[in-house]
Amino acid sequence: MKAEFIEALEEIEKEKGISKDTIFDALELALISGYKKNFGSSQNVEVDINRESGEVKVYAKKSVVDVVEDELLEISLEDARSLDNKYDIDDVVKIEVTPRNFGRIAAQTAKQVVTQKIKEAEREIIFDEFINRENEIITGIIQRFSKNNILINLGKTEGILAPSEQIQGEAYNQASRIKTYILEVKKTTKGPQISLSRTHPGLVKRLFELEVPEIQEGVVDIYSISREAGSRTKIAVYSNDENVDPVGACVGFKGARVKAIVDELNGEKIDIITWSKDDTEFISNSLSPAKVLKVEIDEKEKSALVVVPDYQLSLAIGKEGQNARLAAKLTGWKIDIKSESQYKQETGISLTDDSYEIEKSDNNFL
Structure with a gap:
């Protein structure tokens, strides 16, 4: 390898962000394998690449011993001191054993290593970009x-x-x-x-964040989402500003904002409801578009009995139980829905649309 190779590595370092030392270290390891494969696998060798000139040298590493039992791995103290008087028993002597044609092997290996390192670096860049997304x-x-x-x-x-x-x-x-x-x-x-x-509830959340500036700005927040992809989604929202209607912000003028999301989801129905601190009110809202007459909650069991007008029972439950199922996921409560007549028959209490209103908490939205 020549100085041109060093220049090429400098360009790679600038363009790909791969340090020269990283490539040199990988190349030296690869050349050790290449040497052993071509010139004998029993030797303990070290490859050194001059970082300035690109010159490659191979050294056999031998331990200094009294009696040599393996010439490939050991050298006598006498022979070691013939090279340099500083050596003593258990020292390691490095003897250059660079083959004549090793430059060709080095060049081929360098090409493979550089190509591999570039691929690894590009993969790392892509991973770092997408892991943050x-x-x-x-x-x-x-x-x-x-x-x-x-x-x-x-x-x-x-x-x-x-x-x-x-x-x-x-x-x-x-x-x-x-x-x-x-x-x-x-x-x-x-x-x-x-x-x-395409099925994750997070897709709906991100679409609302893209379409509704009030959500981007933090004026309106999404509390929870329940979704049966391709069919229906319920999303609970609330406002941090009493002057901003969270549902209206999400629907948009003439329904433009929610329509853009429905179109992106190929017609998936979306119910946007208002979240409330009051669990009774939140559960009632979650069964939209059905009208709710009464909600009785059991805090210990985290369950709720919901009473609806007789004519709205099927609407509250939904096709194959979908509306009730999504409401339960949205609120985190077990929901049992009964018609007004069923409730009257079981309790003897009559609820009329004109006289009964759901008890609401005095708490404001967060």
């Missing part, structure tokens, strides 16, 4: 399909949308742009593995 939204282009996985071009690398993270019934077309949620970034021997999702 976990739980964020990213836009990519659908590249190809592999064993039900969808590989998405993210620019510098690809992300994987696994079958479990795909929305059932959603069409995924090659070369089309798609927004996904970065679920996880892992290091592998082949580089960073980026797992993406």
Whole structure:
């Protein structure tokens, strides 16, 4: 290797951020393997590369002993002192054994090592970039399909949308742009593995953050989200400013903001409800769009009995129990829903729409 090689390493150091010493250390280790493979594997050798000139030298390392039993690994005290009087028993002598054609082997190995180090550095850069973007939204282009996985071009690398993270019934077309949620970034021997999702509730959260300036500014906060991807999502929001309606901010003028999110999710229904400190009120709100007459809560069991008008029982429960299920996930409470007539039959208490209102806490929203 010549000075040109040193200059090339300096360029790589500037452009790729890989230090020369890192490459030299890796190259020396690789050349030791190369030497042993080509010139004998039993020797204990050391390779030294001059950092200024690029000159490569190979040294056999031998222990100084009284009686030599293995000439490849040992040298007598007499022979050692013929090289330098400073040596004594148990010292290690380095004897140059650089082969004539070792420069060619060194050049080939250097090319392989540099190429490998550049790949490793690029993978590290990509990993560092994406590990800091976990739980964020990213836009990519659908590249190809592999064993039900969808590989998405993210620019510098690809992300994987696994079958479990795909929305059932959603069409995924090659070369089309798609927004996904970065679920996880892992290091592998082949580089960073980026797992993406279209089903995670975090996707909905990030979409609202993109569409609603009040959320970006911290005026409106998202308390919780429950989602059955491709079908329906419930999102609970609250305002830090009493003059700002959190639901109205998320819906937008003529529903423009929420419509943009629904369109991105290909028609997934979204219920936006107001979170309240008062659990009774929060549970009542969570069953929107159904009207609630009464909520009885059991703090110990973290369960709630909700009474709704007879004609709204099916709406409160939802198709296949979806509305009640999502409300339970959203609030963290077990919810049992009964119709007004069922409640009257069991308790003897009649609730009328005109005279009964849900008891509300005097607490304001956070």
